[in-house]
Structure formats: C-alpha cells, structure tokens
Amino acid sequence: MDPKDRILVGIDTPDYERAETLVRSVTGRVGGIKIGKEFFTAQGPDRVRQLIGEQKLFLDLKFHDIPNTVAGALRSSLRMRPAIVNIHASGGRAMMTAAAQAAAEEAAKLGVAKPLVIGVTVLTSLDDADLAAVGQRGPASEQVERLAALTQECGLDGVVCSPREIVALRKLCGPDFKLVVPGIRPVWAATGDQKRIMTPADAVAAGADYIVIARPIVAASDPAAAADRVVEELEAL
Numbered sequence: 001m002d003p004k005d006r007i008l009v010g011i012d013t014p015d016y017e018r019a020e021t022l023v024r025s026v027t028g029r030v031g032g033i034k035i036g037k038e039f040f041t042a043q044g045p046d047r048v049r050q051l052i053g054e055q056k057l058f059l060d061l062k063f064h065d066i067p068n069t070v071a072g073a074l075r076s077s078l079r080m081r082p083a084i085v086n087i088h089a090s091g092g093r094a095m096m097t098a099a100a101q102a103a104a105e106e107a108a109k110l111g112v113a114k115p116l117v118i119g120v121t122v123l124t125s126l127d128d129a130d131l132a133a134v135g136q137r138g139p140a141s142e143q144v145e146r147l148a149a150l151t152q153e154c155g156l157d158g159v160v161c162s163p164r165e166i167v168a169l170r171k172l173c174g175p176d177f178k179l180v181v182p183g184i185r186p187v188w189a190a191t192g193d194q195k196r197i198m199t200p201a202d203a204v205a206a207g208a209d210y211i212v213i214a215r216p217i218v219a220a221s222d223p224a225a226a227a228d229r230v231v232e233e234l235e236a237l
C-alpha cells in the first residue's frame with residue numbers, strides 16, 4: 001500500500017465549513033477521512049455524504065447497544081457509503097455477530113461493497129489504572145487481546161487498537177486481520193488526552209494497516225503541511 005493511503009484523518013469538528021476546509025486541504029495527501037460523533041451529531045448523514053464526496057470514509061460512530069439496535073444502526077449507516085465502520089467489541093459476541101451480518105446483508109441489498117466492520121477494543125485514552133477504576137482487572141493489553149480474539153471469532157474484519165498492541169495482535173490474529181490504530185502522535189505534536197501512543201512511523205513499522213490522526217493534523221496551523229510531514233515520515237521507513 002502507498003504509505004499515504006494508510007493515513008485516515010479525523011475531522012473532529014461540529015462545523016460544516018471548517019470540516020470542508022480541512023477535507024479540501026488533505027484531499028490527495030492522505031488515504032481517507034474519519035468522521036466521528038462530533039461532526040455526525042451536529043450535521044447528520046446527508047452532510048457526511050456531501051462532505052466526503054469521493055473520499056474514502058471511515059465512519060467512526062462506535063456503536064454499543066443491544067444486538068438488534070446495533071444491527072439496525074449498521075444498516076442505516078450504510079447509506080453514508082462508509083468503507084470502514086466500527087462498533088465496541090465490549091458489546092459482546094451476539095452484538096458483534098449481528099453487526100457483521102447486518103452489514104453484509106445491507107451491502108448486498110444496496111449493491112455496494114461491504115464496509116470493513118471493526119471492533120474497538122480498549123480506547124487509547126485509557127490506561128491500566130482507568131480500567132481498574134471501572135472494575136476491569138489485569139493490564140489493558142490483556143483485555144485488548146481478549147477482545148480482538150472475540151472480534152475475529154465473530155467474523156469482523158479487524159479491530160481498533162492502540163499502537164502498543166499492534167505487534168501482539170498481528171501475531172494473535174494473523175496478517176489479514178485489519179489493525180486500525182489511533183493514539184498516533186508525531187514527535188512534534190502534543191499528547192492531549194491520549195495515553196497509549198506511538199509515532200506514525202513506529203506504528204506502521206509495527207504493522208498497523210491504517211493510522212488514525214486528528215489533532216496533530218487538523219489543529220495544526222497548516223493541516224496540509226502537517227499531513228505531508230506525516231507522509232514523509234512514513235516514506236522514510
């Protein structure tokens with residue numbers, strides 16, 4: 001894969017004009033656009049479609065609910081023509097299985113390619129102490145491996161994980177299981193609320209299929225230059 005195609009830029013803003021400016025500034029420089037709850041909740045599905053145009057869309061709505069509701073949400077989300085969608089792996093076996101089935105059925109019904117359905121393991125903003133505080137004993141890495149194995153068993157295409165877990169998951173889940181990796185921080189960017197982080201080049205060298213980057217690019221004074229800087233880092237590998 002061309003190194004730039006591994007980069008998905010998170011357009012985390014509620015504002016349409018701002019989002020449009022950002023998308024325009026990174027178009028052709030990166031592999032795709034991630035739209036999450038901030039933009040979707042403010043603007044809705046039609047504006048997502050309008051914003052994205054021909055770009056590759058990672059629709060990051062992280063569904064987590066009872067199986068019937070998540071299956072319905074998955075079906076509805078396909079109208080936005082995402083290439084990648086995600087759900088919380090901690091929603092469990094029945095929820096993930098229903099989601100995978102709903103995505104396949106709805107894609108066939110609409111005559112479109114089935115999006116990659118990806119399970120979010122442990123959010124990159126959580127560390128071992130955060131997990132302990134919600135009753136999750138054992139290191140984050142173990143919970144990530146447990147959820148990745150379950151995700152694969154349920155027939156999903158891959159997981160969202162932190163860069164710190166890439167090597168272990170590649171070994172556990174094999175070469176074809178997609179690893180979509182946020183928590184990416186170039187050395188020149190602020191960490192913010194992320195905890196389990198790595199640089200773009202280190203994450204790709206470790207085996208990430210896609211790296212998800214928002215603030216280091218979209219909050220930069222020159223987003224296009226920031227995107228180019230990340231691409232250069234990957235090309236130097």
Ligand SMILES: O=C(O)c1cc(=O)[nH]c(=O)n1[C@@H]1O[C@H](COP(=O)(O)O)[C@@H](O)[C@H]1O
Nearest residue numbers: 010060122123124160182183212213214215
């Ligand atoms: O599913 C995601 O994309 C996601 C999962 C996760 O564990 N951590 C995480 O940061 N994300 C998303 O990835 C993006 C990272 O943004 P920055 O920290 O600004 O680069 C945000 O839009 C998050 O919602």
